[in-house]
Amino acid sequence: MKIGLRTIKTAVAAPIALLIASSFDLESAASAAIIALLxxxxxxxxxxxxxxxRLVSLTLATSIAAGCFILLGFHPLVFGLYLLLFIPLSIRLDLAEGIAVxxxxxxxxxxxxxxxxxxxxNEYLLMIIGVGCALAVNLYMPNTEKKIQEDQAVVEVSLRKMLGAMSNNLNQLDKEKQLVSECLALREFxxxxxxxxxxxxxxxxxxxxSYYFEYFAMRRLQLNVLADMLQILNQLNASPVDVKELQELFEFTAQTLAEDNDGSAxxxxxxxxxxxxxxxxxPEDRQTFEERAMLFQLFRLFQEFIEIKAGFHRNK
Incomplete structure:
Protein backbone atom coordinates (compact mmCIF):
# COMPACT_ATOMS: atom_id res chain seq x y z
CA MET A 1 0.00 0.00 0.00
CA LYS A 2 1.43 3.34 -1.11
CA ILE A 3 0.89 6.39 1.10
CA GLY A 4 0.96 9.65 -0.85
CA LEU A 5 2.36 12.98 0.27
CA ARG A 6 -1.11 14.53 0.51
CA THR A 7 -2.21 11.74 2.87
CA ILE A 8 0.83 12.31 5.09
CA LYS A 9 0.17 16.05 5.17
CA THR A 10 -3.47 15.50 6.06
CA ALA A 11 -2.47 13.10 8.84
CA VAL A 12 -0.18 15.82 10.22
CA ALA A 13 -2.49 18.83 9.79
CA ALA A 14 -5.66 17.33 11.30
CA PRO A 15 -4.29 16.31 14.73
CA ILE A 16 -2.29 19.54 15.04
CA ALA A 17 -5.47 21.53 14.34
CA LEU A 18 -7.27 19.50 17.00
CA LEU A 19 -4.48 20.07 19.53
CA ILE A 20 -4.43 23.83 18.89
CA ALA A 21 -8.22 24.14 19.10
CA SER A 22 -8.26 22.09 22.32
CA SER A 23 -5.48 24.22 23.83
CA PHE A 24 -7.73 27.28 23.36
CA ASP A 25 -10.65 25.39 24.97
CA LEU A 26 -12.79 25.92 21.89
CA GLU A 27 -16.19 24.30 21.66
CA SER A 28 -16.34 21.36 19.19
CA ALA A 29 -12.55 21.40 18.79
CA ALA A 30 -12.68 18.31 16.58
CA SER A 31 -14.28 20.45 13.86
CA ALA A 32 -10.91 22.17 13.33
CA ALA A 33 -9.38 18.78 12.48
CA ILE A 34 -12.16 18.03 10.01
CA ILE A 35 -11.70 21.42 8.35
CA ALA A 36 -7.94 20.82 8.03
CA LEU A 37 -8.61 17.38 6.55
CA LEU A 38 -10.96 18.83 3.93
CA ARG A 54 -14.14 28.63 3.33
CA LEU A 55 -13.77 31.85 5.34
CA VAL A 56 -15.99 33.78 2.91
CA SER A 57 -18.47 30.90 2.94
CA LEU A 58 -18.59 30.92 6.75
CA THR A 59 -19.29 34.66 6.74
CA LEU A 60 -22.17 34.16 4.31
CA ALA A 61 -23.50 31.20 6.30
CA THR A 62 -23.31 33.10 9.58
CA SER A 63 -25.20 36.06 8.12
CA ILE A 64 -28.00 33.90 6.74
CA ALA A 65 -28.17 31.77 9.92
CA ALA A 66 -28.41 34.89 12.08
CA GLY A 67 -31.36 36.15 10.07
CA CYS A 68 -33.14 32.80 10.19
CA PHE A 69 -32.45 31.72 13.79
CA ILE A 70 -32.89 35.11 15.46
CA LEU A 71 -36.16 35.81 13.64
CA LEU A 72 -37.69 32.32 13.65
CA GLY A 73 -35.96 30.48 16.49
CA PHE A 74 -33.43 27.67 16.80
CA HIS A 75 -35.53 24.88 15.32
CA PRO A 76 -34.53 22.07 12.90
CA LEU A 77 -37.07 23.35 10.38
CA VAL A 78 -35.45 26.77 10.48
CA PHE A 79 -32.13 25.07 9.76
CA GLY A 80 -33.81 23.64 6.67
CA LEU A 81 -34.84 27.17 5.65
CA TYR A 82 -31.23 28.29 6.15
CA LEU A 83 -30.08 25.54 3.77
CA LEU A 84 -32.70 26.56 1.19
CA LEU A 85 -31.20 30.05 1.18
CA PHE A 86 -27.52 29.24 1.72
CA ILE A 87 -26.97 26.46 -0.83
CA PRO A 88 -28.29 28.25 -3.97
CA LEU A 89 -26.56 31.49 -2.98
CA SER A 90 -23.26 29.66 -2.39
CA ILE A 91 -23.47 28.03 -5.79
CA ARG A 92 -24.25 31.38 -7.41
CA LEU A 93 -21.22 32.97 -5.70
CA ASP A 94 -18.96 30.03 -6.57
CA LEU A 95 -18.60 29.00 -2.93
CA ALA A 96 -20.06 25.51 -3.27
CA GLU A 97 -17.05 23.76 -1.72
CA GLY A 98 -17.74 25.58 1.57
CA ILE A 99 -21.37 24.48 1.90
CA ALA A 100 -20.76 21.33 3.97
CA VAL A 101 -18.07 22.73 6.29
CA ASN A 122 -15.46 30.18 18.40
CA GLU A 123 -16.61 29.07 14.94
CA TYR A 124 -14.30 31.51 13.17
CA LEU A 125 -11.36 30.32 15.27
CA LEU A 126 -12.14 26.71 14.38
CA MET A 127 -12.16 27.66 10.71
CA ILE A 128 -8.96 29.74 10.94
CA ILE A 129 -7.09 27.01 12.81
CA GLY A 130 -8.26 24.32 10.38
CA VAL A 131 -7.38 26.16 7.19
CA GLY A 132 -4.21 27.59 8.79
CA CYS A 133 -2.86 24.12 9.54
CA ALA A 134 -3.72 22.98 5.99
CA LEU A 135 -1.83 25.96 4.56
CA ALA A 136 1.14 25.35 6.87
CA VAL A 137 1.66 21.70 5.87
CA ASN A 138 1.31 22.60 2.20
CA LEU A 139 4.16 25.09 2.34
CA TYR A 140 6.44 22.16 1.56
CA MET A 141 6.12 20.81 -1.95
CA PRO A 142 8.77 18.70 -3.71
CA ASN A 143 10.31 20.44 -6.72
CA THR A 144 9.14 18.55 -9.80
CA GLU A 145 10.76 20.83 -12.38
CA LYS A 146 13.54 18.33 -13.16
CA LYS A 147 10.95 15.61 -13.81
CA ILE A 148 8.99 17.97 -16.08
CA GLN A 149 12.12 18.75 -18.06
CA GLU A 150 12.75 15.00 -18.38
CA ASP A 151 9.19 14.65 -19.71
CA GLN A 152 9.96 17.34 -22.28
CA ALA A 153 13.05 15.42 -23.41
CA VAL A 154 10.97 12.25 -23.82
CA VAL A 155 8.41 14.14 -25.95
CA GLU A 156 11.11 15.69 -28.14
CA VAL A 157 12.82 12.33 -28.78
CA SER A 158 9.50 10.58 -29.45
CA LEU A 159 8.35 13.22 -31.94
CA ARG A 160 11.67 13.13 -33.79
CA LYS A 161 11.46 9.35 -33.93
CA MET A 162 7.89 9.42 -35.25
CA LEU A 163 8.65 12.02 -37.92
CA GLY A 164 11.67 10.01 -39.02
CA ALA A 165 9.54 6.86 -39.24
CA MET A 166 6.89 8.75 -41.21
CA SER A 167 9.57 9.84 -43.67
CA ASN A 168 10.95 6.32 -44.05
CA ASN A 169 7.53 4.67 -44.35
CA LEU A 170 5.68 7.33 -46.29
CA ASN A 171 4.46 4.94 -48.98
CA GLN A 172 4.36 1.70 -46.98
CA LEU A 173 0.79 1.08 -45.91
CA ASP A 174 1.59 -1.77 -43.51
CA LYS A 175 3.82 0.37 -41.31
CA GLU A 176 1.31 2.96 -40.11
CA LYS A 177 -0.51 0.94 -37.40
CA GLN A 178 2.56 0.99 -35.17
CA LEU A 179 2.89 4.75 -35.65
CA VAL A 180 -0.77 5.24 -34.68
CA SER A 181 -0.19 3.27 -31.47
CA GLU A 182 2.91 5.33 -30.70
CA CYS A 183 0.97 8.54 -31.32
CA LEU A 184 -1.81 7.50 -28.91
CA ALA A 185 0.72 6.44 -26.26
CA LEU A 186 2.59 9.74 -26.57
CA ARG A 187 -0.67 11.68 -26.30
CA GLU A 188 -1.43 9.96 -22.97
CA PHE A 189 2.12 10.61 -21.77
CA SER A 210 2.88 28.84 -17.18
CA TYR A 211 5.54 27.91 -19.74
CA TYR A 212 5.64 24.17 -19.06
CA PHE A 213 1.85 23.80 -19.11
CA GLU A 214 1.61 25.74 -22.38
CA TYR A 215 4.48 23.74 -23.87
CA PHE A 216 2.68 20.42 -23.29
CA ALA A 217 -0.59 21.96 -24.52
CA MET A 218 1.23 22.92 -27.72
CA ARG A 219 2.61 19.41 -28.17
CA ARG A 220 -0.87 17.94 -27.61
CA LEU A 221 -2.23 20.13 -30.40
CA GLN A 222 0.59 18.97 -32.64
CA LEU A 223 -0.18 15.34 -31.87
CA ASN A 224 -3.82 15.89 -32.83
CA VAL A 225 -2.60 17.11 -36.22
CA LEU A 226 -0.13 14.23 -36.41
CA ALA A 227 -2.97 11.76 -35.83
CA ASP A 228 -4.82 13.26 -38.81
CA MET A 229 -1.65 12.96 -40.89
CA LEU A 230 -1.34 9.29 -39.99
CA GLN A 231 -4.89 8.63 -41.20
CA ILE A 232 -3.89 9.98 -44.62
CA LEU A 233 -0.62 8.04 -44.58
CA ASN A 234 -2.60 4.87 -43.99
CA GLN A 235 -4.29 5.36 -47.38
CA LEU A 236 -1.53 7.04 -49.38
CA ASN A 237 0.08 5.14 -52.22
CA ALA A 238 1.57 7.90 -54.38
CA SER A 239 4.52 7.54 -56.70
CA PRO A 240 8.04 7.74 -55.17
CA VAL A 241 8.73 10.89 -57.21
CA ASP A 242 5.69 12.67 -55.75
CA VAL A 243 6.50 11.82 -52.13
CA LYS A 244 10.24 12.49 -52.30
CA GLU A 245 10.09 16.19 -51.41
CA LEU A 246 7.70 15.61 -48.53
CA GLN A 247 9.90 12.80 -47.26
CA GLU A 248 12.87 15.16 -47.23
CA LEU A 249 10.81 17.74 -45.33
CA PHE A 250 9.81 15.17 -42.71
CA GLU A 251 13.41 14.04 -42.37
CA PHE A 252 14.70 17.62 -41.99
CA THR A 253 12.09 18.25 -39.28
CA ALA A 254 12.99 15.01 -37.49
CA GLN A 255 16.62 16.11 -37.37
CA THR A 256 16.01 19.70 -36.26
CA LEU A 257 12.92 19.43 -34.02
CA ALA A 258 13.73 20.80 -30.57
CA GLU A 259 12.13 22.77 -27.75
CA ASP A 260 13.98 25.97 -28.67
CA ASN A 261 13.47 25.63 -32.44
CA ASP A 262 10.86 28.18 -33.50
CA GLY A 263 10.17 26.38 -36.80
CA SER A 264 11.13 29.35 -39.00
CA ALA A 265 13.62 27.34 -41.08
CA PRO A 283 -2.34 14.94 -63.49
CA GLU A 284 -4.52 13.65 -66.30
CA ASP A 285 -5.76 10.36 -64.82
CA ARG A 286 -8.11 10.23 -61.84
CA GLN A 287 -6.05 7.91 -59.64
CA THR A 288 -2.96 10.11 -59.82
CA PHE A 289 -5.11 13.19 -59.20
CA GLU A 290 -6.59 11.64 -56.04
CA GLU A 291 -3.15 10.58 -54.82
CA ARG A 292 -1.79 14.07 -55.48
CA ALA A 293 -4.76 15.57 -53.60
CA MET A 294 -4.11 13.35 -50.57
CA LEU A 295 -0.44 14.27 -50.69
CA PHE A 296 -1.31 17.97 -50.76
CA GLN A 297 -3.70 17.53 -47.82
CA LEU A 298 -0.90 15.80 -45.92
CA PHE A 299 1.38 18.72 -46.76
CA ARG A 300 -1.14 21.25 -45.43
CA LEU A 301 -1.54 19.30 -42.19
CA PHE A 302 2.22 19.23 -41.79
CA GLN A 303 2.29 22.99 -42.31
CA GLU A 304 -0.29 23.35 -39.53
CA PHE A 305 1.86 21.06 -37.35
CA ILE A 306 4.83 23.45 -37.71
CA GLU A 307 2.75 26.63 -37.41
CA ILE A 308 1.48 25.48 -34.01
CA LYS A 309 5.08 25.41 -32.77
CA ALA A 310 5.90 28.75 -34.42
CA GLY A 311 2.85 30.34 -32.78
CA PHE A 312 3.93 28.99 -29.41
CA HIS A 313 7.30 30.76 -29.76
CA ARG A 314 5.68 34.01 -30.87
CA ASN A 315 3.44 34.05 -27.80
CA LYS A 316 6.11 33.20 -25.25
Whole structure:
Protein backbone atom coordinates (compact mmCIF):
# COMPACT_ATOMS: atom_id res chain seq x y z
CA MET A 1 0.00 0.00 0.00
CA LYS A 2 1.43 3.34 -1.11
CA ILE A 3 0.89 6.39 1.10
CA GLY A 4 0.96 9.65 -0.85
CA LEU A 5 2.36 12.98 0.27
CA ARG A 6 -1.11 14.53 0.51
CA THR A 7 -2.21 11.74 2.87
CA ILE A 8 0.83 12.31 5.09
CA LYS A 9 0.17 16.05 5.17
CA THR A 10 -3.47 15.50 6.06
CA ALA A 11 -2.47 13.10 8.84
CA VAL A 12 -0.18 15.82 10.22
CA ALA A 13 -2.49 18.83 9.79
CA ALA A 14 -5.66 17.33 11.30
CA PRO A 15 -4.29 16.31 14.73
CA ILE A 16 -2.29 19.54 15.04
CA ALA A 17 -5.47 21.53 14.34
CA LEU A 18 -7.27 19.50 17.00
CA LEU A 19 -4.48 20.07 19.53
CA ILE A 20 -4.43 23.83 18.89
CA ALA A 21 -8.22 24.14 19.10
CA SER A 22 -8.26 22.09 22.32
CA SER A 23 -5.48 24.22 23.83
CA PHE A 24 -7.73 27.28 23.36
CA ASP A 25 -10.65 25.39 24.97
CA LEU A 26 -12.79 25.92 21.89
CA GLU A 27 -16.19 24.30 21.66
CA SER A 28 -16.34 21.36 19.19
CA ALA A 29 -12.55 21.40 18.79
CA ALA A 30 -12.68 18.31 16.58
CA SER A 31 -14.28 20.45 13.86
CA ALA A 32 -10.91 22.17 13.33
CA ALA A 33 -9.38 18.78 12.48
CA ILE A 34 -12.16 18.03 10.01
CA ILE A 35 -11.70 21.42 8.35
CA ALA A 36 -7.94 20.82 8.03
CA LEU A 37 -8.61 17.38 6.55
CA LEU A 38 -10.96 18.83 3.93
CA UNK A 39 -8.73 21.79 3.07
CA UNK A 40 -5.42 20.07 2.26
CA UNK A 41 -5.18 19.82 -1.55
CA UNK A 42 -2.49 18.88 -4.06
CA UNK A 43 -1.06 22.37 -4.56
CA UNK A 44 -0.29 25.54 -2.61
CA UNK A 45 -2.52 27.80 -4.68
CA UNK A 46 -5.54 25.49 -4.59
CA UNK A 47 -5.20 25.12 -0.81
CA UNK A 48 -5.00 28.91 -0.42
CA UNK A 49 -8.07 29.36 -2.64
CA UNK A 50 -9.96 26.75 -0.65
CA UNK A 51 -8.99 28.39 2.63
CA UNK A 52 -10.17 31.84 1.50
CA UNK A 53 -13.39 30.41 0.06
CA ARG A 54 -14.14 28.63 3.33
CA LEU A 55 -13.77 31.85 5.34
CA VAL A 56 -15.99 33.78 2.91
CA SER A 57 -18.47 30.90 2.94
CA LEU A 58 -18.59 30.92 6.75
CA THR A 59 -19.29 34.66 6.74
CA LEU A 60 -22.17 34.16 4.31
CA ALA A 61 -23.50 31.20 6.30
CA THR A 62 -23.31 33.10 9.58
CA SER A 63 -25.20 36.06 8.12
CA ILE A 64 -28.00 33.90 6.74
CA ALA A 65 -28.17 31.77 9.92
CA ALA A 66 -28.41 34.89 12.08
CA GLY A 67 -31.36 36.15 10.07
CA CYS A 68 -33.14 32.80 10.19
CA PHE A 69 -32.45 31.72 13.79
CA ILE A 70 -32.89 35.11 15.46
CA LEU A 71 -36.16 35.81 13.64
CA LEU A 72 -37.69 32.32 13.65
CA GLY A 73 -35.96 30.48 16.49
CA PHE A 74 -33.43 27.67 16.80
CA HIS A 75 -35.53 24.88 15.32
CA PRO A 76 -34.53 22.07 12.90
CA LEU A 77 -37.07 23.35 10.38
CA VAL A 78 -35.45 26.77 10.48
CA PHE A 79 -32.13 25.07 9.76
CA GLY A 80 -33.81 23.64 6.67
CA LEU A 81 -34.84 27.17 5.65
CA TYR A 82 -31.23 28.29 6.15
CA LEU A 83 -30.08 25.54 3.77
CA LEU A 84 -32.70 26.56 1.19
CA LEU A 85 -31.20 30.05 1.18
CA PHE A 86 -27.52 29.24 1.72
CA ILE A 87 -26.97 26.46 -0.83
CA PRO A 88 -28.29 28.25 -3.97
CA LEU A 89 -26.56 31.49 -2.98
CA SER A 90 -23.26 29.66 -2.39
CA ILE A 91 -23.47 28.03 -5.79
CA ARG A 92 -24.25 31.38 -7.41
CA LEU A 93 -21.22 32.97 -5.70
CA ASP A 94 -18.96 30.03 -6.57
CA LEU A 95 -18.60 29.00 -2.93
CA ALA A 96 -20.06 25.51 -3.27
CA GLU A 97 -17.05 23.76 -1.72
CA GLY A 98 -17.74 25.58 1.57
CA ILE A 99 -21.37 24.48 1.90
CA ALA A 100 -20.76 21.33 3.97
CA VAL A 101 -18.07 22.73 6.29
CA UNK A 102 -19.91 25.99 6.99
CA UNK A 103 -23.20 24.22 7.58
CA UNK A 104 -21.60 21.86 10.09
CA UNK A 105 -20.33 24.89 12.01
CA UNK A 106 -23.79 26.48 11.82
CA UNK A 107 -25.30 23.43 13.55
CA UNK A 108 -23.32 24.42 16.65
CA UNK A 109 -25.60 27.46 16.94
CA UNK A 110 -28.61 25.20 16.54
CA UNK A 111 -27.43 22.85 19.30
CA UNK A 112 -26.49 25.72 21.63
CA UNK A 113 -29.79 27.51 20.95
CA UNK A 114 -28.02 30.85 20.64
CA UNK A 115 -25.71 32.93 18.43
CA UNK A 116 -23.69 34.78 21.00
CA UNK A 117 -20.60 36.77 20.06
CA UNK A 118 -18.37 34.25 21.88
CA UNK A 119 -19.86 31.34 19.95
CA UNK A 120 -19.48 33.12 16.62
CA UNK A 121 -15.82 33.85 17.47
CA ASN A 122 -15.46 30.18 18.40
CA GLU A 123 -16.61 29.07 14.94
CA TYR A 124 -14.30 31.51 13.17
CA LEU A 125 -11.36 30.32 15.27
CA LEU A 126 -12.14 26.71 14.38
CA MET A 127 -12.16 27.66 10.71
CA ILE A 128 -8.96 29.74 10.94
CA ILE A 129 -7.09 27.01 12.81
CA GLY A 130 -8.26 24.32 10.38
CA VAL A 131 -7.38 26.16 7.19
CA GLY A 132 -4.21 27.59 8.79
CA CYS A 133 -2.86 24.12 9.54
CA ALA A 134 -3.72 22.98 5.99
CA LEU A 135 -1.83 25.96 4.56
CA ALA A 136 1.14 25.35 6.87
CA VAL A 137 1.66 21.70 5.87
CA ASN A 138 1.31 22.60 2.20
CA LEU A 139 4.16 25.09 2.34
CA TYR A 140 6.44 22.16 1.56
CA MET A 141 6.12 20.81 -1.95
CA PRO A 142 8.77 18.70 -3.71
CA ASN A 143 10.31 20.44 -6.72
CA THR A 144 9.14 18.55 -9.80
CA GLU A 145 10.76 20.83 -12.38
CA LYS A 146 13.54 18.33 -13.16
CA LYS A 147 10.95 15.61 -13.81
CA ILE A 148 8.99 17.97 -16.08
CA GLN A 149 12.12 18.75 -18.06
CA GLU A 150 12.75 15.00 -18.38
CA ASP A 151 9.19 14.65 -19.71
CA GLN A 152 9.96 17.34 -22.28
CA ALA A 153 13.05 15.42 -23.41
CA VAL A 154 10.97 12.25 -23.82
CA VAL A 155 8.41 14.14 -25.95
CA GLU A 156 11.11 15.69 -28.14
CA VAL A 157 12.82 12.33 -28.78
CA SER A 158 9.50 10.58 -29.45
CA LEU A 159 8.35 13.22 -31.94
CA ARG A 160 11.67 13.13 -33.79
CA LYS A 161 11.46 9.35 -33.93
CA MET A 162 7.89 9.42 -35.25
CA LEU A 163 8.65 12.02 -37.92
CA GLY A 164 11.67 10.01 -39.02
CA ALA A 165 9.54 6.86 -39.24
CA MET A 166 6.89 8.75 -41.21
CA SER A 167 9.57 9.84 -43.67
CA ASN A 168 10.95 6.32 -44.05
CA ASN A 169 7.53 4.67 -44.35
CA LEU A 170 5.68 7.33 -46.29
CA ASN A 171 4.46 4.94 -48.98
CA GLN A 172 4.36 1.70 -46.98
CA LEU A 173 0.79 1.08 -45.91
CA ASP A 174 1.59 -1.77 -43.51
CA LYS A 175 3.82 0.37 -41.31
CA GLU A 176 1.31 2.96 -40.11
CA LYS A 177 -0.51 0.94 -37.40
CA GLN A 178 2.56 0.99 -35.17
CA LEU A 179 2.89 4.75 -35.65
CA VAL A 180 -0.77 5.24 -34.68
CA SER A 181 -0.19 3.27 -31.47
CA GLU A 182 2.91 5.33 -30.70
CA CYS A 183 0.97 8.54 -31.32
CA LEU A 184 -1.81 7.50 -28.91
CA ALA A 185 0.72 6.44 -26.26
CA LEU A 186 2.59 9.74 -26.57
CA ARG A 187 -0.67 11.68 -26.30
CA GLU A 188 -1.43 9.96 -22.97
CA PHE A 189 2.12 10.61 -21.77
CA UNK A 190 1.80 14.31 -22.60
CA UNK A 191 -1.57 14.49 -20.86
CA UNK A 192 0.02 13.20 -17.64
CA UNK A 193 3.02 15.51 -18.06
CA UNK A 194 0.71 18.50 -18.54
CA UNK A 195 -1.07 17.72 -15.27
CA UNK A 196 2.31 17.57 -13.53
CA UNK A 197 3.26 20.89 -15.12
CA UNK A 198 0.02 22.50 -13.95
CA UNK A 199 0.64 21.31 -10.38
CA UNK A 200 4.18 22.70 -10.56
CA UNK A 201 2.83 26.14 -11.56
CA UNK A 202 0.12 25.93 -8.88
CA UNK A 203 2.79 25.41 -6.24
CA UNK A 204 4.39 28.80 -6.95
CA UNK A 205 2.44 31.58 -5.24
CA UNK A 206 4.09 34.55 -6.88
CA UNK A 207 4.79 33.32 -10.41
CA UNK A 208 2.49 33.82 -13.36
CA UNK A 209 4.75 31.77 -15.63
CA SER A 210 2.88 28.84 -17.18
CA TYR A 211 5.54 27.91 -19.74
CA TYR A 212 5.64 24.17 -19.06
CA PHE A 213 1.85 23.80 -19.11
CA GLU A 214 1.61 25.74 -22.38
CA TYR A 215 4.48 23.74 -23.87
CA PHE A 216 2.68 20.42 -23.29
CA ALA A 217 -0.59 21.96 -24.52
CA MET A 218 1.23 22.92 -27.72
CA ARG A 219 2.61 19.41 -28.17
CA ARG A 220 -0.87 17.94 -27.61
CA LEU A 221 -2.23 20.13 -30.40
CA GLN A 222 0.59 18.97 -32.64
CA LEU A 223 -0.18 15.34 -31.87
CA ASN A 224 -3.82 15.89 -32.83
CA VAL A 225 -2.60 17.11 -36.22
CA LEU A 226 -0.13 14.23 -36.41
CA ALA A 227 -2.97 11.76 -35.83
CA ASP A 228 -4.82 13.26 -38.81
CA MET A 229 -1.65 12.96 -40.89
CA LEU A 230 -1.34 9.29 -39.99
CA GLN A 231 -4.89 8.63 -41.20
CA ILE A 232 -3.89 9.98 -44.62
CA LEU A 233 -0.62 8.04 -44.58
CA ASN A 234 -2.60 4.87 -43.99
CA GLN A 235 -4.29 5.36 -47.38
CA LEU A 236 -1.53 7.04 -49.38
CA ASN A 237 0.08 5.14 -52.22
CA ALA A 238 1.57 7.90 -54.38
CA SER A 239 4.52 7.54 -56.70
CA PRO A 240 8.04 7.74 -55.17
CA VAL A 241 8.73 10.89 -57.21
CA ASP A 242 5.69 12.67 -55.75
CA VAL A 243 6.50 11.82 -52.13
CA LYS A 244 10.24 12.49 -52.30
CA GLU A 245 10.09 16.19 -51.41
CA LEU A 246 7.70 15.61 -48.53
CA GLN A 247 9.90 12.80 -47.26
CA GLU A 248 12.87 15.16 -47.23
CA LEU A 249 10.81 17.74 -45.33
CA PHE A 250 9.81 15.17 -42.71
CA GLU A 251 13.41 14.04 -42.37
CA PHE A 252 14.70 17.62 -41.99
CA THR A 253 12.09 18.25 -39.28
CA ALA A 254 12.99 15.01 -37.49
CA GLN A 255 16.62 16.11 -37.37
CA THR A 256 16.01 19.70 -36.26
CA LEU A 257 12.92 19.43 -34.02
CA ALA A 258 13.73 20.80 -30.57
CA GLU A 259 12.13 22.77 -27.75
CA ASP A 260 13.98 25.97 -28.67
CA ASN A 261 13.47 25.63 -32.44
CA ASP A 262 10.86 28.18 -33.50
CA GLY A 263 10.17 26.38 -36.80
CA SER A 264 11.13 29.35 -39.00
CA ALA A 265 13.62 27.34 -41.08
CA UNK A 266 11.07 24.60 -41.65
CA UNK A 267 8.39 27.13 -42.58
CA UNK A 268 10.78 28.57 -45.18
CA UNK A 269 11.18 25.12 -46.72
CA UNK A 270 7.40 24.62 -46.58
CA UNK A 271 6.83 27.91 -48.44
CA UNK A 272 9.31 26.88 -51.13
CA UNK A 273 7.71 23.46 -51.53
CA UNK A 274 4.28 25.08 -51.68
CA UNK A 275 5.41 27.18 -54.65
CA UNK A 276 6.69 24.10 -56.43
CA UNK A 277 3.37 22.33 -55.82
CA UNK A 278 1.49 25.28 -57.30
CA UNK A 279 3.62 25.15 -60.45
CA UNK A 280 3.13 21.44 -61.08
CA UNK A 281 0.79 20.41 -63.87
CA UNK A 282 -2.41 18.70 -62.86
CA PRO A 283 -2.34 14.94 -63.49
CA GLU A 284 -4.52 13.65 -66.30
CA ASP A 285 -5.76 10.36 -64.82
CA ARG A 286 -8.11 10.23 -61.84
CA GLN A 287 -6.05 7.91 -59.64
CA THR A 288 -2.96 10.11 -59.82
CA PHE A 289 -5.11 13.19 -59.20
CA GLU A 290 -6.59 11.64 -56.04
CA GLU A 291 -3.15 10.58 -54.82
CA ARG A 292 -1.79 14.07 -55.48
CA ALA A 293 -4.76 15.57 -53.60
CA MET A 294 -4.11 13.35 -50.57
CA LEU A 295 -0.44 14.27 -50.69
CA PHE A 296 -1.31 17.97 -50.76
CA GLN A 297 -3.70 17.53 -47.82
CA LEU A 298 -0.90 15.80 -45.92
CA PHE A 299 1.38 18.72 -46.76
CA ARG A 300 -1.14 21.25 -45.43
CA LEU A 301 -1.54 19.30 -42.19
CA PHE A 302 2.22 19.23 -41.79
CA GLN A 303 2.29 22.99 -42.31
CA GLU A 304 -0.29 23.35 -39.53
CA PHE A 305 1.86 21.06 -37.35
CA ILE A 306 4.83 23.45 -37.71
CA GLU A 307 2.75 26.63 -37.41
CA ILE A 308 1.48 25.48 -34.01
CA LYS A 309 5.08 25.41 -32.77
CA ALA A 310 5.90 28.75 -34.42
CA GLY A 311 2.85 30.34 -32.78
CA PHE A 312 3.93 28.99 -29.41
CA HIS A 313 7.30 30.76 -29.76
CA ARG A 314 5.68 34.01 -30.87
CA ASN A 315 3.44 34.05 -27.80
CA LYS A 316 6.11 33.20 -25.25
Missing amino acids: TVTNTKRSTARTAIN SSVLITHYLVAGEMSVNLII IKTAQIRAQEFEENRFFSGN ILTKIAALDQRYQQKKL
